[in-house]
Amino acid sequence: MKKLIRLSSVILLAIIAISACKKEGRPLNLSLTPVGTLASPADNVDVKLDPTSNGSVLFKWESAAATDGTLVLYEVAFDKAGGDFSKPVYKIVSDGAGVQTQLTLTHKDLNKIANTAGIASSTTGKLIWTVITSKGTNAKAATVSRTIQLERPAGFAENPAELYLTGSATEGGTDRAKAVKLKRVDDGVFETYTSLKAGDYILIDKAGDGGKQYYVESGIIKEGSNPVTVSGAQKTFRLNFDFTSATAKSVEIQSIGLFMSAYNTEIGTLNYTANGVFEAPNVAVEFYQFSWGRDERYKFILHTAAGLEYMGSSAQNNDPPAGKPAAYFYLLPVTNDQWNNTYKFDPSADKKHVKVDVMFTQDALTHKVTVL
Known part of the structure; x- marks a missing residue:
């Protein structure tokens, strides 16, 4: 009897618990x-x-x-x-x-x-x-x-994230896997220093197959596969493509001069080799003797078909290069001031020969001086 009462109590409690857990279902009001x-x-x-x-x-x-x-x-x-x-x-x-x-x-x-x-x-x-x-x-x-x-202004609504040059006129030839990659200098703006020879080229936003294609017509960038024709002898150019305004600019770079401030003249010439590199393989360097010491300042002059452009340091005055970060060697547009925005040769370069390279990398236009 006690067992029956206990079992009945358990069943009653279970029914109460189930009833307590039930909630009244109401439709969701979506009005x-x-x-x-x-x-x-x-x-x-x-x-x-x-x-x-x-x-x-x-x-x-x-x-x-x-x-x-x-x-x-x-x-x-x-x-x-x-x-x-x-x-x-x-x-x-x-x-x-x-x-x-x-x-x-x-x-x-x-x-x-x-x-x-x-x-x-x-x-x-x-x-x-x-x-x-x-x-x-x-x-x-x-x-x-x-x-x-x-x-809407001129330009593209969607700017490419990357940009390449490919075609028979380019250094990479027609193999798109070897297309010349341009540096992205701003959103929708790309630049490179490269050579072009007789042939044609087109712009692509992806190395290799696939991707969008662009071409230039009368200085305007357009989407499509019409190649740009290049004629004449091989030349070196600074190419700039601005998709925000759909404009293209090209400037022929004839050479780069190594300008030494104390002499107020160029002491060497860098010529283009390939892959965005200009080189002067052997330049004699001798610091200038002033009463206060020997002067080692220098910067660069770009000789272009449109005139001279001076390139130098972002700092108005500089220390010698030992221990300096990569940004010390970056080339930026500067004035033709004889002394300001210059770099300094390493002291070991005095009365020696040096090899000078200017390189257009994906980080910046930069340079390197090697004492021979």
Whole structure:
């Protein structure tokens, strides 16, 4: 009997526990009221885009409401003029991971959106925008929309991360695996010192097969596979390609002079070899004797088809090179001042011969002096 009572008690407690764990099932309330008012930018605003700047456009709207007072998420949708947002060309969540009633878009972002919508560079086009409010699986577009007019500059909406030269005119030839890699000096801006001979070349954003191709026509960078033709004797160039403005520049580098300040003249000439390297294999060096001591300062002069360019140190005054970091040897554009922004030879170079190399690396235009 006691066992039966004990068993009944256990069963009763289990039933109570199960009942206590049960929760009343209620359907999730997904009801919401969509955005009804857009605050900024003004309707039909005209924005002249400058992707290289820090400019931005702030999109703002009045908040929507969920019936149960919980949070909702926002997306801003863009569509072509005349569209109905059923297939927007671009959507992006608002600031604060979608909870804020505003969205900040940089000119660079808007340039990409305009490009996606088919607005070509150097042209003007209109887009419409609205706000989509969502809660769970329920999403509702605002009852209103606005128009924004975007003026795109010359240049590309998406800049390549890397850039290479390939073709019969280049040092790497037609083997794309050996394409000449350019240095990325800024977002969308690439540069190299290299030689070109009779033949052709094209720009690619990936060494080897695949990737996008670009060419230059009348100083303008365009996407496509039309090769650039080079004629005449082999020459050395500084090539610069700026995708933010879609412009290309080339300057012939005839030689580099080793300028010694105390003599106010060049004491050696560096000629181009290959792979971005200029070399003077044997230069006699003798420091100049002043009353206070012997002077060892030097810098470089680029002889170009457009004139002389002086290259030297970022520091106005320098110490001898022993123990200095790599940046000490970097070449930067400087003035033609006889004394400032110079380097100093190692003391062991006095009355000796030296080998001087100027190299265009992926880090910088730099140089090395070796005492022979």
